[in-house]
Amino acid sequence: xxxxxxxxxxxxxxxxxxxxxxxxxxxxxxxxxxxxxxxxxxxxxxxxxxxxxxxxxxxxxxxxxxxxxxxxxxxxxxxxxxxxxxxxxxxxxxxxxxxxxxxxxxxxxxxxxxxxxxxxxxxxxxxxxxxxxxxxxxxxxxxxxxxxxxxxxxxxxxxxxxxxxxxxxxxxxxxxxxxxxxxxxxxxxxxxxxxxxxxxxxxxxxxxxxxxxxxxxxxxxxxxxxxxxxxxxxxxxxxxxxxxxxxxxxxxxxxxxxxxxxxxxxxxxxxxxxxxxxxxxxxxxxxxxxxxxxxxxxxxxxxxxxxxxxxxxxxxxxxxxxxxxxxxxxxxxxxxxxxxx
Numbered sequence: 001x002x003x004x005x006x007x008x009x010x011x012x013x014x015x016x017x018x019x020x021x022x023x024x025x026x027x028x029x030x031x032x033x034x035x036x037x038x039x040x041x042x043x044x045x046x047x048x049x050x051x052x053x054x055x056x057x058x059x060x061x062x063x064x065x066x067x068x069x070x071x072x073x074x075x076x077x078x079x080x081x082x083x084x085x086x087x088x089x090x091x092x093x094x095x096x097x098x099x100x101x102x103x104x105x106x107x108x109x110x111x112x113x114x115x116x117x118x119x120x121x122x123x124x125x126x127x128x129x130x131x132x133x134x135x136x137x138x139x140x141x142x143x144x145x146x147x148x149x150x151x152x153x154x155x156x157x158x159x160x161x162x163x164x165x166x167x168x169x170x171x172x173x174x175x176x177x178x179x180x181x182x183x184x185x186x187x188x189x190x191x192x193x194x195x196x197x198x199x200x201x202x203x204x205x206x207x208x209x210x211x212x213x214x215x216x217x218x219x220x221x222x223x224x225x226x227x228x229x230x231x232x233x234x235x236x237x238x239x240x241x242x243x244x245x246x247x248x249x250x251x252x253x254x255x256x257x258x259x260x261x262x263x264x265x266x267x268x269x270x271x272x273x274x275x276x277x278x279x280x281x282x283x284x285x286x287x288x289x290x291x292x293x294x295x296x297x298x299x300x301x302x303x304x305x306x307x308x309x310x311x312x313x314x315x316x317x318x319x320x321x322x323x324x325x326x327x328x329x330x331x332x333x334x335x336x337x338x339x340x341x
Contacts (some may be wrong), residue, residue, distance in 0.1 A: 263290075
């Protein structure tokens, strides 16, 4: 195979049609005319920019390079039915040619033409007007959108006539679905980012996703625990917290009772206010406030000094009933004490 003068590595890559290359095959559309098969067909229209109505566009910056690519391949261009070369042949199905394109020529206006030779079946199809359109399948560079070659030509009746690219009805075969600017916008990359950088960004996103899925399936045990172990730990913590709260309450009640009893004994509070002070002590910070109150409070219930004191000479005080009876008989307490009840 001859080496193309434009770029030897690019020529070899495009000629090999390897899956890993940044090349894509699309199709343009043209209408057939005339009563007899033409001796030549226009495969690429004139002009630097080949644009479809859907906004997609390709560049024909090097028409002679397209011709050189054809010559370097050393193969005629098959003219088949409904792009069978691109759609059926890869699946091992028949994809017979109706004609062949050869001797490509780049004309001064940038258009590219091919001379044609038609077999009897192709002549019959043309004569009977069984097909009205033809669609060259072009090869272009994804990175620059430059047209670099022509793969095949398909006779068709179902072109996407308003969009001169990928004419075959159904899913696009390798067509670019968005512009580079749209892709950069979706990826959140700044305008002007190269296509190669965008691909690297996508590859990194895929790697990050794979790493995240792997972490989700096999989480590190130093950062995550099984749910059963987590639930057990939570239950144990709740039980321990309950026990601590009960113990703290018990300790608080003991301290409150101690302080209340001391205050009663010291006469700083009366028995009638005991329940009130107990309730106040149970509030947050209440015990400390009660201690401060007792320290500053005066004695309000002094000791009468009668506790444990016995009546003099065995005398006993009259109760209410005895005093009433004594009064009825004119007896005083001293009479009762002197003469007896």
